[in-house]
Amino acid sequence: MLTSIEQDLSQIFGEAFELLDLPFELGQVQRSNRPDLADFQCNGAMAAAKLGAGNPFVTAESVVAKLSENNFVETLSVVRPGFINILVKRDYLAQKLSQLASDQTFGCAEDLSGHKVMIDFGGPNVAKSMHVGHLRTAIIGDSLQRIFRFKGYQVVSDAHLGDWGTQMGMLIEGVKKRQPDLIYFDPQVTTGYPEESPVTIADLEEIYPTESALCKTDPTAAEKARKATLELQDGRAGYRTLWKHFVAVSVATLKRDYGELGVGFDLWKGESDADPFIPPLLEELANKAISIQDQGALIVPFRDEAGENVMPPLILRKSDGAVMYGTTDLATLYERVRDDKAQTVLYVVDGRQQQHFKQVFAAADLLGFNETTQYEHSYFGTVNGKDGKPFKTRSGGVMKLHDLIQMAKQQARKKLAESNFGADFPEAEKEEIAHKVAIATLKFADLRNFRIKDYIFDLEKFSEFEGKTGPYLLMQVARIKSILRKAQAVNAEAGDLLATSDNEKTLSFRLLSFQATIDRTVEKRAPHYLCEHLYNLAQEFSSFYQKQHIMKEADKAKQASLLRLSEICMQQLEVGLQLLGIETLERM
Ligand code: ARG
Numbered sequence: 212m213l214t215s216i217e218q219d220l221s222q223i224f225g226e227a228f229e230l231l232d233l234p235f236e237l238g239q240v241q242r243s244n245r246p247d248l249a250d251f252q253c254n255g256a257m258a259a260a261k262l263g264a265g266n267p268f269v270t271a272e273s274v275v276a277k278l279s280e281n282n283f284v285e286t287l288s289v290v291r292p293g294f295i296n297i298l299v300k301r302d303y304l305a306q307k308l309s310q311l312a313s314d315q316t317f318g319c320a321e322d323l324s325g326h327k328v329m330i331d332f333g334g335p336n337v338a339k340s341m342h343v344g345h346l347r348t349a350i351i352g353d354s355l356q357r358i359f360r361f362k363g364y365q366v367v368s369d370a371h372l373g374d375w376g377t378q379m380g381m382l383i384e385g386v387k388k389r390q391p392d393l394i395y396f397d398p399q400v401t402t403g404y405p406e407e408s409p410v411t412i413a414d415l416e417e418i419y420p421t422e423s424a425l426c427k428t429d430p431t432a433a434e435k436a437r438k439a440t441l442e443l444q445d446g447r448a449g450y451r452t453l454w455k456h457f458v459a460v461s462v463a464t465l466k467r468d469y470g471e472l473g474v475g476f477d478l479w480k481g482e483s484d485a486d487p488f489i490p491p492l493l494e495e496l497a498n499k500a501i502s503i504q505d506q507g508a509l510i511v512p513f514r515d516e517a518g519e520n521v522m523p524p525l526i527l528r529k530s531d532g533a534v535m536y537g538t539t540d541l542a543t544l545y546e547r548v549r550d551d552k553a554q555t556v557l558y559v560v561d562g563r564q565q566q567h568f569k570q571v572f573a574a575a576d577l578l579g580f581n582e583t584t585q586y587e588h589s590y591f592g593t594v595n596g597k598d599g600k601p602f603k604t605r606s607g608g609v610m611k612l613h614d615l616i617q618m619a620k621q622q623a624r625k626k627l628a629e630s631n632f633g634a635d636f637p638e639a640e641k642e643e644i645a646h647k648v649a650i651a652t653l654k655f656a657d658l659r660n661f662r663i664k665d666y667i668f669d670l671e672k673f674s675e676f677e678g679k680t681g682p683y684l685l686m687q688v689a690r691i692k693s694i695l696r697k698a699q700a701v702n703a704e705a706g707d708l709l710a711t712s713d714n715e716k717t718l719s720f721r722l723l724s725f726q727a728t729i730d731r732t733v734e735k736r737a738p739h740y741l742c743e744h745l746y747n748l749a750q751e752f753s754s755f756y757q758k759q760h761i762m763k764e765a766d767k768a769k770q771a772s773l774l775r776l777s778e779i780c781m782q783q784l785e786v787g788l789q790l791l792g793i794e795t796l797e798r799m
Contacts, residue, residue, distance in 0.1 A: 213310055213311060213314065213318035213726075215723065215726060215727070216251070216283070216299060216303075216304070216307055216723060217240050217241060217242075217251070219283055220240040220251055220283060220284075220297065220299075221238050221239050221240045222238070223238070223278060223279055223283070224238030224239075224240055224253050224255065224274065224278070224295075225239075226238070226279060227274045227275075227277040227278045227279070228255055228259070230277045231264075231270070231273055231274065231277060233259050233262070233264060233270075234262075237255030237256075237258050237259055238253060238255055238274075239253065239254075239255060240252070240253045240297065241253075241254075242720070242724075243296065243297075245296075248296055249296035249297055250297060250298050250716075250720070251296075251297040251299065252294055252296055252297060253274075253294070253295040253297065254293075254294060254295075255274070255295075256268070256270040256271035256274065256293035256294075256295070257292060257293050257294075260293070266293075267292050267293025268289060268291055268292060270293060271289040271293040271295050272289050274295065275295060282300065282303055283299055283300060283303050284299060284300065285298040285299055285300045286298045300710075301711050301716070302709075302710045304710075304711060304716065304719050304720075305707075305708040305709060305710055305711055305719070305772075306708075307719075307723060308722060308723060308776075308779065309707070311722065311723060311725075312722075312779045312782070315786075316361060316786075317722075317725045317726060317786065318725075318726050319361060319362060319726050319729045319730075320361065320362060320363045321362065322363055323362060323364045323365070324363065324364075324365050325365070326364050326365060326554050326555070327364075327365045327366075327367065327551065327553045327554055327555070328359050328364045328365065328366050328367070328553065328554070328555040328557065329366075329367045329368075329369060329551065329553040329555070329556045329557070330352055330355055330356050330359070330366060330368045330369070330556075330557045330559060331352075331368075331369050331371050331543075331556065331557065331558045331560070332349065332351070332352025332353070332355075332356075332368065332370075332557075332558075332559035332560070333345070333348055333349055333352060333370040333371065333469070333474075333476060334348060334370070334371050334372075334560060335370065335373065335461075335465050336372070336374075336378065337372060337373060337374045337378070337379070337382075337415075337458050337461040337481075338378065338382055338415035338416065338419045338457055338461055339373075339378075339416070339419060340412075340416055340464065340468075340611050340612070340613065341465065341468055341611065341612035341613070342609045342610055342611055342612055343594055343601075343602050343609070343610040343611075343612065343615055343668075344561065344594075344601075345612055346594060346615065346653070346657065347591045347592075347594060347657055347662075348559050348560060348561070348591070349469065349472055349474045350472070350474070350653070350654050350658060350792065351559050351589075351591055351657070351658065351662055351738065352368070352559035353368075353472075353473075353474040353792045354654075354658055354738045354741075354791050354792050355557065355559060355589070355736055355738065356368045357789065357790045357791075357792060358729065358732055358733060358738065358741070358790050359733065361729070361790055362729060362730075362733050366477075367477050367478065367551070367553070368475075368476045368477045368478065369476060369477065369478040369479075369480050370465075370476040370478065370479050370480070370481075371480060371482065371543070372458070372461075372465075372479065372480070372481030372483075373481070373482060374454075374457075374458050374482055374483045375444070375481065375482035375483040375485075375486070376440070376482070376536065377436055377437060377440050377533075378419065378423070379439075379440055379443055379454055379457070380435075380438070380439035380440030380441075380443065381419065381422040381423055381426055381436040381439075382415065382418055382419060382422065382454075382457055383439040383440075383443065383453060383454070384422060384432070384435050384436050384439050385418035385419070385421065385422040386409065386410060386414075386418065386453065389414075389418070390409060393409055393453075394449070395449035395450065395452055395453040396449060397449065398447075398449070400448075400449060401448040401449070402448070404449070404452045408456035408459065408460050409453070409456065410456060410457070410460065411460060412460045412461060415457060415460065415461065422436065437531065437533065440533065441531070441532060441533060444486065444533075444534070458481065458483075462479060467613075468612050468613050468616070471613075471616050471646075471650075472612075472653075472654075472792075473650060473792055474792065480543075482536075482540075482543070483539075484543070485538075485539040485540075485542035485543040485546065486539075486542075488542040488545045488546050489534060489538060489539075489542045491545075492538075492541060492542045492545045493527065493528070495578065496511065496527070496574075496578070499577070499578070501574065501577045501578065502527060505524070506530065507530030508526055508527075508528060508529050508530050509526075509527040509528040510524040510525065510526050510527060511525040511527060511570075511573075511577070512524045513525075513570070513573050522566070522569060522570065523566075523570070524570075525537045525541070525570040525571065525573075525574050536567065537567060537570055537571050537574075540567070540568075540571045541571050541574055541575065544556065544571065544575055544580060544586060545578075545580075548575075548580045548583060548584045552583070553584055554583070554584060554585065555584065555586075555587070556584060556585070556586040556587070557586075557587055557589045557736060558586070558587065558590075559589050559590075559591070559736075560588060561590060561591065561593075562590035562592055562593075562663060563593075564588070564590070565588060565590060568588035568590075569588075572586055572588070587736070589662070589736040590662070590663060591662040591663060592660075592662070592663055592664045592665035592666065593665045594657075594665070594666060594668050595665050595666065595667050595668065596667070596668060597667055597669065599667070602668045615653075616649065616650075616653070618670065619649035619650075619652050619653050619670060619674070620645055620646060620649040622649070622652070622671075622674050623644075623645040623646075623648040623652060623674060623682075624641075624645045626648070626674050626676065626682070627641070627644065627648065627799075630676060632644075632799050633798070633799060644796055644799055647685065647793075647794050647795075647796055648674075648681070648682050648685060648796075650681075650792075650794070651681030651682060651684070651685050651793045651794075652670070652674045652680065652681045652682055653673070654681060654791055654792055654793055655673075655679075655680060655681030655684065655742060655791065655793065656672075656673035656680065656681065658738045658739060658741075658742050658791055659739055659742040659743070659746075660739055661737060661739050662736075662737055662738075662739070679742075679746050681793060683749065684745060684746065684749055684784065684788060684793070685795060685796055685799060686799060687749040687752065687753065687784065688781060688784050688785060688788070688795045688796070689795070689796050689797065689798050689799045691752065691777055691778075691780060691781040691784070692797055692798065693798060694756070694761065694762075694777055695774065695777060695778060695781065697762060698761070698774050703762070703767075703771070703774060704771060704774070705774040705775040705777075705778050706768065706771025706772060706774070706775060707768075707771065707772060707775065708772050708775050708776060709768060709769060709772040711772075711776075712759075714751075714754060714755045714758050714759070715755065715759075715773075715776055717751055717755070718748075718751050718752060718755050718776060718780065719776070721744070721747060721751050722748070722779055722780065722783055724744065725744065725783055725787070728740055728741055728743075728744040729741065738790075738791060741787055741790060741791065742791065744787065745784055745788065745791075748780060748783065748784060748787075749784060752777070752780045752784075756777075761773045761774060761777065
């Protein structure tokens with residue numbers, strides 16, 4: 212793997228410390244916090260003083276004296292109390308950057324194909340259209356799957372549909388009420404059902420809320436729904452067949468919405484797929500005395516040594532025999548650990564489900580799943596309206612995801628028209644631009660915040676062409692592309708990077724810090740680090756472009772180098788945006 216400048220420098224400084232009989236680790240070099248004075252600094256002499264090495268200033272001078280011949284360092288200076296300031300050679304910097312840019316992943320990818328990461332995100336529910344609450348899991352989960360894949364992990368994403376709870380019984384009863392003569396309800400019939408679905412997604416979207424409201428007030432209806440759910444789970448043929456139609460028509464709509472967002476899954480499994488794993492799971496829990504019977508229910512208690520409950524128990528099976536949300540999650544994890552052999556399982560799910568995952572994970576620990584697998588709730592905060600409460604439509608209803616995307620598109624069209632972008636472009640291209648701008652708007656606005664924070668949905672602000680927004684980044688990429696096209700038109704070609712001037716240096720250091728940014732993003736499962744990097748890069752390119760008159764540059768070698776640097780910036784911005792799930796535009 213390509214070494215970073217920090218690694219190259221830390222190596223020779225470490226060796227110098229060793230020559231003074233001091234630990235190699237003291238040679239650790241980092242970016243300078245005074246970029247006006249130095250590129251990098253080494254603070255090891257101060258740490259050495261704590262180990263009894265004496266005056267840090269003297270130590271620092273001795274380290275400098277012991278430093279081996281190298282091609283990295285331009286100048287060194289020791290400042291009190293004992294900092295070593297380092298300026299690197301510009302041709303070394305240029306060479307580092309060319310090496311990095313010759314790699315498609317900018318030196319990020321490693322061979323991690325033996326490490327399987329399963330990412331559980333999306334979590335849409337059958338018969339319910341997705342709403343704003345499903346936006347964050349889709350955007351963050353998708354970005355994480357892209358980034359982990361880019362880093363070299365073997366990634367498997369799973370939508371984990373909500374397709375197995377009491378809602379399913381409510382739907383069955385709801386359909387029965389509306390179309391009582393359907394063959395699915397005849398207990399005598401077990402095969403030969405018609406191919407076609409008796410319901411559309413519109414039917415389901417009407418039936419579900421009606422029945423769900425009814426079950427809250429009418430115990431008889433609730434009891435019927437509960438019974439239908441049990442029969443479904445027990446395998447009653449007509450119910451299973453009907454239920455498969457519910458899932459299929461829902462999935463078709465879900466695919467449309469996820470498609471618009473540019474979000475995909477490797478697996479479209481659901482809670483129901485955990486069903487075959489429930490019996491062996493319950494058996495193992497019982498054999499290991501992890502589960503107990505409690506007032507007819509089967510539970511996993513969580514107790515400390517003194518026998519005190521440390522958190523509420525996980526309910527596996529209610530006294531009526533129904534399994535719960537936690538049971539299907541634990542059984543799904545059982546499959547992921549035992550059959551899929553995942554080393555890491557990430558749950559990109561709303562922070563309001565923290566307690567649920569704590570219970571599921573605690574039960575998993577008792578089963579020893581943590582010996583082979585690391586599971587984590589990579590949770591996120593809420594999207595709020597300007598009133599600080601969860602975002603709603605104007606009339607106070609639930610904001611459907613599909614409508615939200617249409618709103619963002621409408622806003623993009625408006626903004627584009629206002630600023631006269633692409634006024635003369637063909638209609639189809641204008642629509643494509645509006646779509647990509649809308650998606651960039653929504654995704655960047657979400658991902659730029661650390662995921663655990665809530666944020667306020669402000670489409671006006673998110674869609675600005677200035678500031679830390681998706682449209683700003685798209686515009687910067689389109690701008691660099693246009694510069695490169697202009698250069699090509701006059702046969703000005705990109706060439707070798709040369710020893711660089713000051714603003715090129717800033718840009719080069721930024722480009723070189725991509726690797727560290729990606730590693731941080733992976734480690735914290737937090738794409739906002741990448742957003743920050745891309746925004747800074749775009750801004751630094753902007754000031755570089757203002758200072759360097761690329762097209763007017765008379766020195767052809769210099770011009771070629773500036774063009775090369777611009778090209779690298781464009782590539783890194785594009786790769787980075789792709790990792791956020793944002794597609795770029797050729798022009799706008
Ligand atoms: N369907 C669930 C909901 O809408 C989210 C599922 C999250 N994933 C999981 N493995 N529990 O709340």
